Each structure stands twice: as C-alpha cells, then as structure tokens.
Amino acid sequence: MIKGVLLDLSGVLYVGDRALPGALAAVDKLERSGLPVRFVTNSSRSTRSMILEKLTRMGFAIPPEHIYTAPMAVRRYLREHDLRPFLIIHPQLEAEFADFHRQDPNVVVLGDAGPAFEYESLNTAFRLLLKGAPLLSVGDNRYFMDHDGLSLDVGPFMAGLEYAAGTRALVLGKPAAEFFHGALAEIGCRPDEAVMIGDDAASDVLGALRAGLRGVLVRTGKYRPGDEQMIAAQGVVAEDIGAAVEWICQKKRQAPE
Amino acid sequence: MIKGVLLDLSGVLYVGDRALPGALAAVDKLERSGLPVRFVTNSSRSTRSMILEKLTRMGFAIPPEHIYTAPMAVRRYLREHDLRPFLIIHPQLEAEFADFHRQDPNVVVLGDAGPAFEYESLNTAFRLLLKGAPLLSVGDNRYFMDHDGLSLDVGPFMAGLEYAAGTRALVLGKPAAEFFHGALAEIGCRPDEAVMIGDDAASDVLGALRAGLRGVLVRTGKYRPGDEQMIAAQGVVAEDIGAAVEWICQKKRQAPE
Secondary structure: OOOEEEEOOEOOOEEOOEEOOOHHHHHHHHHHOOOOEEEEEOOOOOOHHHHHHHHHHHOOOOOHHHEEEHHHHHHHHHHHOOOOEEEEOOHHHHHHHOOOOOOOOOEEEEOOOHHHOEHHHHHHHHHHHHOOOOEEEOOOOOEEEEOOEEEEOOHHHHHHHHHHHOOOOEEOOOOOHHHHHHHHHHOOOOHHHEEEEEOOHHHHHHHHHHOOOEEEEEOOOOOOOOOHHHHOOOOEEEOOHHHHHHHHHHHHHHOOO | OOOEEEEOOEOOOEEOOEEOOOHHHHHHHHHHOOOOEEEEEOOOOOOHHHHHHHHHHHOOOOOHHHEEEHHHHHHHHHHHOOOOEEEEOOHHHHHHHOOOOOOOOOEEEEOOOHHHOEHHHHHHHHHHHHOOOOEEEOOOOOEEEEOOEEEEOHHHHHHHHHHHHOOOOEEOOOOOHHHHHHHHHHOOOOHHHEEEEEOOHHHHHHHHHHOOOEEEEEOOOOOOOOOHHHHOOOOEEEOOHHHHHHHHHHHHHHOOO
C-alpha cells in the first residue's frame, strides 16, 4: 500500500541540463496519480528557485512546494539552534544563507561547494572544528553524475574534515532518517506507506529503507553496475523513472481501498 | 641498546621558519654522539635541497645524505613500477617529479599540496581512481603545525578520495613500516636497535612502534595534550628534542659494550 512518493531529482529526472528519456511523461503521470509527492534532494549547487527554473526549462511542471531540499533543512537547523555558520557552499547557494550572521562563526556548514572547495576555506573550517564547532553537512554523497561524468560531491570533503579533526558530521539531508521524515510530514504520510525513488543506492535507497520507507533504485544517473548489491533484497530495482512510476501505480491499484 | 636514531623535522627541530629552543644544540650533540642518524620526513611542500637550505639557514649543520623524505620514496616506487603519475603536489615540489612521463596517467600521487588541493584536480584524480588507478600518498598525516596554527596535511584529502572512490591509498611515507625500514637500511641498523623521535603520535611514534622501533613523542610542534594516550605504555614522552636526545645518550651510555 503506497500513499506517498519521494523522488530524487538529479540522475532520476535529469542529468546535467537534460531531462532523461521518459522522465517528463513519468512525472506527469505521477503528479496526476493523486499520490502526494515530494522531490527530495541534497542538491546544494543552487537555490530552490533555481532548481525550479531549471526543471521548468526542461519541461517539468512541478509546484514549488513539492520541492524539499537539504539546504532548507540546514537553514531550519541553524535557526532553531541560533548558530552563526562558517559556510563552504557553492557560490550559487550563497543567496540562500545571506540573512545569517557569519561573524565569529560557531558551526561549519558543508554543501556541494564544487570549485569553492579550496584549501584555505577547508583549513579555516578545520580550525573551527578543533575549537569545538560542530560540523553540519547537506549530505554524505560520494559523487554525482555531472554532464561530463561522475564528479565529487560533498561527502569526500566531509569525510576529509572528519578525519582531520577526529569528529563526526551531522548530516541533515539524505540519508538522515529525519530528512525523509520531514518530507513525509509535509504530505501527512507514514514511512511504511511511502516509497523513495533514487539513483544513489546508499544515500537515497538504503537511507530510505533505514528510515522505514520502501526504496526503488533506478539505473540512471550515478547508478553503476553492482549498486544493487548495496540495497540487498529489501529494495526494488527499476530501469528508470518511467519503470519506477509504473511499478508504483501498479502497487497503488493493487491496494485494497 | 640504541644503535641508530630517526628524527622527524617539522615540529621537532623547527616550527614554521624558526628553530625550536634547544634544537640546534640537541642536533649537534646527536650528530657528534657517533650514533648514525636519519632525518625522516613526510614533508612534501619542498624538495630535499630546499629542506636542506632551510635547515642551514636556521643554523642546523646536517649532511644532505642524512635526510630521507617521503617524496624520495614515492619517486623510487614510481620508477620501480614504471608508472605515469597524476600529481597533486605542492607547486614547490614539482621540480622533484619533472622527469616523469605524465601523459595518460595510470596512478594518482598525493603530496601535502596545500593551495594546490583544488576541486578540479581532486575530481580528475577521483575519475582516475574509478578507472582503476592506484592511489599513492606521501603520508596519512592529519595536520601539521604551520607558523599560524595547525593546518591540514595530506591525510584528509587522501581520506576524502578513499571515501569517494571506495579505495585504499598506499602510504609510502610514515607511518608505513617500509619507510622506517628503508631509512634504517641506509644506516645498517635493525629496527629493535633504533629509536624514532617525532611530534606526531600516530604517524611518527605509533608508526615506529608498529615497525619494531622504539618511539619518543616530543611535546612540541603539532603535539596536543592527550596525544600520549595514543602511544600507550610502549612509547616514551619527552618535553622536546633536547630531552629526547638526552634520554638517548643515557640509553647509549647504559648499554653494555
């Protein structure tokens, strides 16, 4: 019985700047299915409004409130704990954090900063960690599928700082159970009635399974042969977003109502 | 019975560009003691001749052949295995590797690259690792004591790439047993007759203990209170290089000859 759907964006709906084959039709079908949907992403190379613009440009019709991002979860955490962040984030994400006090920082925040991962800023972060500042990260993803191939995501830099300072990061995006549950709370859906679709076997699918959801791994985006082994028998594997939505709609039809 | 001495350089003899108090006299005493000596360093921010120049400028009188560096061990490894390196190293170390073929690289080499740790080069390295290239590192050091405080060493970037590509680096400098044994081979000394002095509890002292040497931890350089706990009862703790050399000379006098 499936009553709500979470989906990853990059690698599931598109790669680089191009919609994946069948993705437009699949999203359309899903949004018309009556099932509540949230697009959940650790993507932190752009703001939510930039993500929306990009989706619209590619032809997806997704309401803004259906998008739930890890940077949004970070914002909420910083506000709740009244923290002053030292940010290592992508230049395009700076606007999302423009309203935070940043002098005398007392927490390190890592996003998928791309070219902003530089020695000097990482070293400043390291020194703050040594002084006891906690380390927050939008995710622990190892890599993502960029337009020219697999590329380093935030995870390796998080792991490096953890190793340097002998500390552990608090991950606020996927695969944290709190993140999945936060998205489900918005659509009023229990974990055992929800399914998560993603191309990252560890962060999307294993994370969802551990948070009590079902998980579907798609063989697009960053998927690499053998990734199925990570999700064992609990997860479902689908060729792409089209096949995953087809499977969900069948499950929905099978459900006794 | 001590018949040979290995010493770390940065943080033991000097910090930044300044000799530590008592270090000049201690090195002088050690070099006159008759004990064979090697200065063993993972330092990879400069070539051996630059290290020598710096030592001379600070007043140390150390013969070139007494210095044994991790980049020298890397050079030897690359030659022996006929490898074409993709180098992420400090700009000042480039000269040391100028004679290697670097087109179509089939191995990734990490040094303490400092500002040369950039997203683009790390991403290129990551893609080579995914294609099966091995990962070599001059060390796994977490940090070193720079003139303005503790700073990130090569280890965190090594750990990040290991995490990203799901691989393990081959460390050719300290704490690899082979590195200590290579230095001891030069002075014809067995591990159980040798002692290593360092400010890095993990890389210098634990590494030496595991390689069968004795180990002395000095409370200078990157030493932080509590580091003693890492080396347990096996290692010796000395206030600084002066006290460590004093201890060694006593041990030497006590030895039955």
